[in-house]
Amino acid sequence: MATIQDYRNEQLEKLEALKAKRINPYPATSRRTVSVEDILGNFDVREGNQVVVAGRVVSVRTHGRLNFIDLQDGLHKIQLVFKDGEVVENYEDGKLAFSDINLLARGDFIEAAGAVGKSKTGQESVMVAWYAVLSKVLRPLPDELVDKEARFRRRYLDMAVNKEVRERFLRRSKFWQATRNYLNKRQFVEVNIPVLEHTTGGADAKPFVTHMDALDQDYFLRISHELPLKRLLGAGFERVYDIGPRFRNEHISDEHLPEHIAMESYAAYQNYEEAMDFYEKMIQYVAQETWGTLQFDDANGFAVDLSGKWPVRSYADVLQEEFNVDVFNPDRQQLLKILKDNNVELESDEVSVGRLIDNVWKIIRRKSAGPYWLVHEPASMSPLAKTDPADPRLALRFHPIIAGSELGNGFAELNDPQEQLARFKEQQAMRDGGDDEAQMLDIDYVEMLEYGMPTACGWGNSERNFWLLEGVTAREGVPFPHMRFEIDDNTKEIYDLNNSKNNRDRKQDFSKRVVIVVDKQLENWQIANAVGHTSAYLGNQLSKEDFDTADYFITKDSAELPRNSQYPIIIKRAASKDLKKLYIKLQSSHLKHHVFIKEMIDTTDDTEIVEKLSKKTREDLVIYGIGVFGPNGDVNELTKNFQLWT
Known part of the structure; x- marks a missing residue:
């Protein structure tokens, strides 16, 4: 059975054969005049026209004096027809002879010129007058790729071979573009904020730490977009948002990745109820634009209908109804028993009561199809949110619960500098006590509040929304999922990495x-x-x-x-x-x-x-x-x- 090394050696011989003809196998330019999608979508108009197409060879079929190649660009495929005597060679111009088709392989990128027409079997085709190589492959493009490990490690192959994976990431692009469109049409301004922060905050999460040599200081990769965007409200902006990566040095699961894309937006003078309605409509708009529907049959195992007005449920009421938990007077032993009975493992016996309550809530959430709004979390669990004037124990905070998950987080923003300082100090004390997910004391942010920040409401959601409605896990839902770095034995042998000298990178x-x-x-x-x-x-x-x-x-x-x-x-x-x-x-x-x-x-x-x-x-x-x-x-x-x- 031929090995990758055998195949690679064969392609290297073909590469040398091309070079012997003074053909550049990797030219800097292409002469393409039209896409395959354009030809297929406008065939009646394009038929008979002279065109130049370019793309990847997905199959080669030789039949003596009549040969065929299936060429794919993007998501679309067309047949190339090669007839002996009709293909013009010009090696000086990079154009190959009819007989040189045997130097091509599945996976090569080529361009071909000719008239648009149909084959004898009626298949839309380009009748080739000349063709040229654009990129010669050295490794075999697999016919299929199903092993998850292989797919994730060589995601470029996964996308090349599995059309549905490429289509998924086109939808992912649509998802974020629809989010931008919704906000831009409503006077929001996108502002790209720093990824590196000397003090990170805006979420309960463990940060990544790096060092900036230029300033000789440690910096954190942001865990949230929140605090810089709210500084912009203090600077005079009324509606701002950012879409980009955030980093949380935590576990990898079906719903969480340490690096992922998220969006946060903040609107001055927007109240709590207005914001809930605003973002309910945004979720519906983005879903319709991305998938063309509001009904999903298998979102995380749930059938979900996002249409209509969503009901509202109180955090305290839900926990009282489901487990008889009083979130304002919690019983630690009761919470521990509930978690044990539901097979929830804790990282430490010293977990705070707030985190115990949150873990109990997640038991309920995982069984909730939704959609509904969960509102009024305890203020002690929301260090950046305003409290409810009618009941200061509650935060003016809201989450959409959909298909067993929280698909967003919004609240009326706390803008009282003295209260914010007190809450930050409480969080910092928890952090100093060993809770590495508690928030840091950001004194610069407190100073900003002392200069004044308007009443505002904020919102954030991540690409978890896309993963869930797309019906895939987190790692399936990103182009290049993180994995432990490895070099396989074949690669070490091919590139001669099995000795110290060649392993030295620097x-x-x-x-x-x-x-x-x-x-x-x-x-x-x-x-x-x-x-x-x-x-x-x-x-x-x-x-x-x-x-x-x-x-x-x-x-x-x-x-x-x-x-x-x-x-x-x-x-x-x-x-x-x-x-x-x-x-x-x-x-x-x-x-x-x-x-x-x-x-x-x-x-x-x-x-x-x-x-x-x-x-x-x-x-x-x-x-x-x-x-x-x-x-x-x-x-x-x-x-x-x-x-x-x-």
């Missing part, structure tokens, strides 16, 4: 180094501790590209050994007083550094260190070690007088 940087200076009076175990923690900190400050030259060193028998840091790590020793002097010098430098102090050995509990340091000054610190990373000259200048540890 040239080693010999211009920088790490020097760790430790107190010469330390015991061996203390030295190991100081060097280990300091090295770990400095390594964590470097990007993957900076840290090493590639992922692995590879042995002759293909064992993969993770590479160490590309930079030398030099250990030196110094007196305690000299470590203090080095620390002072580093305060005025821009070098990455880490100071390892006595308290970091005394305890592994960061809260204890925080407490102890709150009562000390810099002069009081007992420094066990200092690590410095940077250009050789700068680091040497600071550490040249210290002895190597031997």
